Amino acid sequence: MKVNELSACLATSRLYGDGEVEITDLQTDSRRVSPGDLFICLPGHTVDGHKFAPQAVASGASAIVCEHKLELDIPQIVVDDCRFAMSVMSNAFFGSPSSRMRMIGVTGTNGKTTTTYLIERIMQDQNMKTGLIGTIQMRYDGQSYPMSGTTPESLDLQRSLHDMASKGVECCVMEVSSHALQQGRVKGADFRTAIFTNLTQDHLDYHHTMEEYRAVKGLFFSRLGNVISPWKEERKYAVLNADDEASHYFAAQTAAEVITYGIDNNANVRASQISITSKGTFFHVETFKGETDISLRMVGKFNVYNALAAITAALLEDVSLSDIKTSLEAIDGVAGRVESVDEGQEYAVIVDYAHTPDGLENVLRTVCEFATGKVLTVFGCGGDRDRTKRPLMGKIAAKYSDMVFVTSDNPRTEDPGLILKDIEAGLVEDGVTSDRYHMIVDRREAIGKAIEMASSGDVVLIAGKGHETYQLIGGVVHDFDDRIVAKEVIRGRSY
Incomplete structure (x- = not known):
C-alpha cells in the first residue's frame, strides 16, 4: 500500500514528501521497525513516540505518521491525532x-469474559470457525495467545483480525473495554452485534465519574451505524440488559435494532424459575424463538445474565434454541470465574476474578x-487504580462473610499496607469488630490462614485475581496463581 493511499484515509491529513512510496x-x-515500514508516532502515558522517529528512520522506516512535521528527510503524514489515525490506517492497510x-462485541463492567x-x-458447536479476543487470551485456528489487557491496541487488533480472516475464521467474539473505547482502539472494527452486560463502579481512576464511564460505554453502541438496513446480513444489533438502568441510555445512543434480555424486567429473552446449587444453576428461558429449560454447570x-446475553447473540446468528441449550449445558465453566479448587476436602474453596464492588x-x-x-473471604484491591472502591x-466483604482476610491483590507501585488500610476504613465505618477480619499483606499467608480456619461445610472465597498467574508488587512481576496456592495449602493441611 502506498503512503498517499494511507494519507487519503483521513480527510484532514497533510502529506509531505513522496506519496508513491510503498509501505x-x-x-x-521503533525497535521493531524494518525497512519499508510506516512508523506511527504514538503518544504514550510516559513517553512520546515522536522522540523515537529518528531511531525508526535509522532502522529503515519508509515514512512516518506524526502530529507535527519533524526535521526528517522522509515522507510524513501529519495528522491531528495519531491514535485515531492508527485506527483508521491499520484498518485500511489490512483490508478491513x-x-x-461476523463480529460480536461484549462490553460492561462484569461478565464480559464469561459471555x-x-x-x-x-x-464452534455450529461448526463455525470462531476466534476470541479477551482478558485471558486470544485464540483461533487451534492456537492460544496470552493477553496483557482486555482489548488490544488498534494496530495489533487489526493485524490479528487480518490473520483470523486469512485463516478462515467466520465469527470473532471479543471483549471491548471502556479504555479501548476511550482510546479509539475499536474504531476500525465493524461489529454486527454489540452486547452490554452491566454498569457498576470501576475504573473511576481513569473515567473520574460514573456519568463519564457510561458515556464512554455508549460510544460502542453509537458506532454501530446510523442506517437500519432492510437486508438481514447488513443489520446491526444492540443487545442490552433490561435490568440495568444504563440500557435506556445506550438504547438512545444507537440506530441499531435493540434486543433486550433480563430476569426482573420484561425483555425479549427472559429467565425465570431460577434455582442455584453448589453444582450449577437451573433456569427457564423464554425467547423470541421459543422457550426451554437450561441447566448450567456454572x-x-x-x-444466568451471562447465559441470556449469549443466548440472545446466538439466536441473532440463527442458531436454534435447542442447539444453544446443548452447548450451554456442556460447558464446565471459565477459568478463574467461580472456579472450584477441589482436593477432596470437606469444605469448598472457590477462586473468582471479582475485583469490583458489584x-x-x-x-x-x-x-x-x-x-x-x-x-x-480473602480479597484485596489493585494498586494504582480506583481508590474509592x-x-x-x-x-461488602464483611456484609456477606463470617470472616474477612484483607490482603494484597496487585499493589503495583503503591504501598500494600496503605491499600489494606483503605479497605479497612470501610470495615471500621460499618462497625465491624476486629475479631471478624484479619489484615495480612502477604497473599499466600492470607490464603493459608483462611483455609486453615475452614471446616466441614464452610466456603473459602479467594477473590480478585481469578485466572491471573502473576502478582505485581513494586513494579516487579512475581509468579502467583490463587488456584495453585490454594491447592498447595489444602494438600499440606493436616486433618
Missing part, C-alpha cells in the same frame, strides 16, 4: 478484516446461597 507494514515501536467476519466464552462455544444468578457482591451472594457453614469492597 510493507505498520509499527508503533472485520468486514469479512464471550459462552458465545464462542455455541458458535453457579450464580450473574451467570462483582464481589454477586459472587458472595451466590456463595451464601449454597454455603452450609461459614463464609471466609476499596472501602466499599471492604463493607
Whole structure:
C-alpha cells in the first residue's frame, strides 16, 4: 500500500514528501521497525513516540505518521491525532478484516469474559470457525495467545483480525473495554452485534465519574451505524440488559435494532424459575424463538445474565434454541470465574476474578446461597487504580462473610499496607469488630490462614485475581496463581 493511499484515509491529513512510496507494514515501536515500514508516532502515558522517529528512520522506516512535521528527510503524514489515525490506517492497510467476519462485541463492567466464552462455544458447536479476543487470551485456528489487557491496541487488533480472516475464521467474539473505547482502539472494527452486560463502579481512576464511564460505554453502541438496513446480513444489533438502568441510555445512543434480555424486567429473552446449587444453576428461558429449560454447570444468578446475553447473540446468528441449550449445558465453566479448587476436602474453596464492588457482591451472594457453614473471604484491591472502591469492597466483604482476610491483590507501585488500610476504613465505618477480619499483606499467608480456619461445610472465597498467574508488587512481576496456592495449602493441611 502506498503512503498517499494511507494519507487519503483521513480527510484532514497533510502529506509531505513522496506519496508513491510503498509501505510493507505498520509499527508503533521503533525497535521493531524494518525497512519499508510506516512508523506511527504514538503518544504514550510516559513517553512520546515522536522522540523515537529518528531511531525508526535509522532502522529503515519508509515514512512516518506524526502530529507535527519533524526535521526528517522522509515522507510524513501529519495528522491531528495519531491514535485515531492508527485506527483508521491499520484498518485500511489490512483490508478491513472485520468486514469479512461476523463480529460480536461484549462490553460492561462484569461478565464480559464469561459471555464471550459462552458465545464462542455455541458458535464452534455450529461448526463455525470462531476466534476470541479477551482478558485471558486470544485464540483461533487451534492456537492460544496470552493477553496483557482486555482489548488490544488498534494496530495489533487489526493485524490479528487480518490473520483470523486469512485463516478462515467466520465469527470473532471479543471483549471491548471502556479504555479501548476511550482510546479509539475499536474504531476500525465493524461489529454486527454489540452486547452490554452491566454498569457498576470501576475504573473511576481513569473515567473520574460514573456519568463519564457510561458515556464512554455508549460510544460502542453509537458506532454501530446510523442506517437500519432492510437486508438481514447488513443489520446491526444492540443487545442490552433490561435490568440495568444504563440500557435506556445506550438504547438512545444507537440506530441499531435493540434486543433486550433480563430476569426482573420484561425483555425479549427472559429467565425465570431460577434455582442455584453448589453444582450449577437451573433456569427457564423464554425467547423470541421459543422457550426451554437450561441447566448450567456454572453457579450464580450473574451467570444466568451471562447465559441470556449469549443466548440472545446466538439466536441473532440463527442458531436454534435447542442447539444453544446443548452447548450451554456442556460447558464446565471459565477459568478463574467461580472456579472450584477441589482436593477432596470437606469444605469448598472457590477462586473468582471479582475485583469490583458489584462483582464481589454477586459472587458472595451466590456463595451464601449454597454455603452450609461459614463464609471466609480473602480479597484485596489493585494498586494504582480506583481508590474509592476499596472501602466499599471492604463493607461488602464483611456484609456477606463470617470472616474477612484483607490482603494484597496487585499493589503495583503503591504501598500494600496503605491499600489494606483503605479497605479497612470501610470495615471500621460499618462497625465491624476486629475479631471478624484479619489484615495480612502477604497473599499466600492470607490464603493459608483462611483455609486453615475452614471446616466441614464452610466456603473459602479467594477473590480478585481469578485466572491471573502473576502478582505485581513494586513494579516487579512475581509468579502467583490463587488456584495453585490454594491447592498447595489444602494438600499440606493436616486433618
